[in-house]
Amino acid sequence: MTPPAGRSRPGTLFPEASHDLIEGLAKVPDLLKRIQPLKEKHRKALAGSVRRLSTFLTVERDSLPADYMTRPEYMAAYLHYFMPWNIYRQGRLLMGLDFSLKAGSTVLDFGAGPLTFLQAMWLTRPHMRSNNYQYVGIDRSEPGLKAGRKLFEGLAGEDGRNWKIITERQLGAARKFAPADLIVAGNFINELSPPRAAAIGEATAEDLLLQRWEGLLKPDAAILVIEPGTRSSARQLVRLRQAALATGWQVAAPCSHHEECAMPGTRGGPWCHFNFIPQDIPEWLFKFSRRVKLPKERASLSFLLLKRGENCPVKTVTPPTPAKVEGLVRVISETFELPHGRMGRYGCGEKGLILLENAKTPQPGPQPGDLLTVTWPEKDRRDAKSKAIIVSATE
Numbered sequence: 001m002t003p004p005a006g007r008s009r010p011g012t013l014f015p016e017a018s019h020d021l022i023e024g025l026a027k028v029p030d031l032l033k034r035i036q037p038l039k040e041k042h043r044k045a046l047a048g049s050v051r052r053l054s055t056f057l058t059v060e061r062d063s064l065p066a067d068y069m070t071r072p073e074y075m076a077a078y079l080h081y082f083m084p085w086n087i088y089r090q091g092r093l094l095m096g097l098d099f100s101l102k103a104g105s106t107v108l109d110f111g112a113g114p115l116t117f118l119q120a121m122w123l124t125r126p127h128m129r130s131n132n133y134q135y136v137g138i139d140r141s142e143p144g145l146k147a148g149r150k151l152f153e154g155l156a157g158e159d160g161r162n163w164k165i166i167t168e169r170q171l172g173a174a175r176k177f178a179p180a181d182l183i184v185a186g187n188f189i190n191e192l193s194p195p196r197a198a199a200i201g202e203a204t205a206e207d208l209l210l211q212r213w214e215g216l217l218k219p220d221a222a223i224l225v226i227e228p229g230t231r232s233s234a235r236q237l238v239r240l241r242q243a244a245l246a247t248g249w250q251v252a253a254p255c256s257h258h259e260e261c262a263m264p265g266t267r268g269g270p271w272c273h274f275n276f277i278p279q280d281i282p283e284w285l286f287k288f289s290r291r292v293k294l295p296k297e298r299a300s301l302s303f304l305l306l307k308r309g310e311n312c313p314v315k316t317v318t319p320p321t322p323a324k325v326e327g328l329v330r331v332i333s334e335t336f337e338l339p340h341g342r343m344g345r346y347g348c349g350e351k352g353l354i355l356l357e358n359a360k361t362p363q364p365g366p367q368p369g370d371l372l373t374v375t376w377p378e379k380d381r382r383d384a385k386s387k388a389i390i391v392s393a394t395e
């Protein structure tokens with residue numbers, strides 16, 4: 001099934017948001033007023049709470065209170081700022097991913113919070129709305145789950161009854177709903193205990209996580225993990241990718257190959273993540289983000305989509321394997337200027353780190369998330385600084 005409509009470049013991961021996604025996000029403030037009215041003191045403190053929670057979720061992660069989703073001030077901050085941005089980010093990604101669930105499928109969402117992924121899936125998958133699904137949102141914080149359920153009822157209305165929404169507080173409760181078709185985790189694995197460095201030959205935290213998840217899935221299944229666009233999150237995803245490849249999973253996206261990761265974020269090197277311009281967010285979110293002094297010129301994330309089996313929910317993400325002289329390169333970075341009037345952006349392909357370059361043009365050229373078919377040069381030419389293979393971006 002092709003990805004839902006939206007103005008898009010072929011093969012891109014982040015097509016512009018659809019009308020439904022923007023309309024849905026535009027309704028969030030009114031729905032929140034109804035389902036989670038703010039006490040006066042929390043309304044007055046909202047901007048400060050958003051900034052404090054932002055600091056905890058980014059630079060002071062070790063101080064993040066484990067129960068932040070149960071504290072009214074942080075809960076309000078999450079619902080008004082972080083959740084809408086996450087619905088937007090996850091929605092834009094969902095629009096570019098070619099996955100579709102058969103009627104009757106079960107989705108397990110770990111660390112679901114206010115059911116962010118469910119809201120994004122509803123808003124970006126209109127063709128799935130009339131099918132029956134079972135969605136299980138699991139989170140240790142009850143208030144987030146409750147608010148998410150009410151928000152979904154508000155966004156989806158009567159039609160939402162086709163989807164059976166279940167919420168659970170214990171991660172272990174997932175066993176009751178196994179085997180599932182899809183496991184999702186959004187901004188969750190970076191909240192699990194920091195991984196202890198594994199000795200050579202010892203299982204990593206990601207090996208163990210994958211083992212637990214595998215036991216909950218059908219033989220034909222998918223796993224989608226979406227994390228912040230930070231170096232530490234990208235490194236966790238690289239370890240999860242390694243664990244998955246070692247146990248027979250295929251990486252459906254963002255990688256165009258199963259070779260070693262070219263952007264693992266080690267030793268100060270580049271890490272795999274995507275930035276995209278949130279030009280289409282609703283006016284209220286733009287203004288609110290400015291008011292709380294956390295405007296965003298870029299939305300950013302890192303992610304991994306794994307698949308297993310012929311009949312898994314992910315059909316085709318990459319075009320058919322090109323001829324030997326051609327290869328697939330996923331554009332990762334934004335465009336930057338190179339000497340001599342040329343433009344470049346970093347990408348990733350089976351040959352490793354790639355510098356895609358072209359002469360400066362008025363057109364923006366390939367964007368983060370685009371998948372390009374390139375012709376490999378007969379003889380590798382390397383960028384002196386990054387050691388990336390230089391490839392033309394214009395073919």
Ligand SMILES: C[S@@+](CC[C@H](N)C(=O)[O-])C[C@H]1O[C@@H](n2cnc3c(N)ncnc32)[C@H](O)[C@@H]1O
Pocket residue numbers: 069082083086110111112113114115116117138139140141144169171185186187188191192
């Ligand atoms: C940053 S929020 C993400 C919420 C949502 N997935 C999103 O993308 O907006 C992380 C969530 O993980 C939950 N969480 C963290 N550790 C957990 C654990 N060990 N068991 C259950 N939930 C957990 C937190 O309560 C929180 O709601």
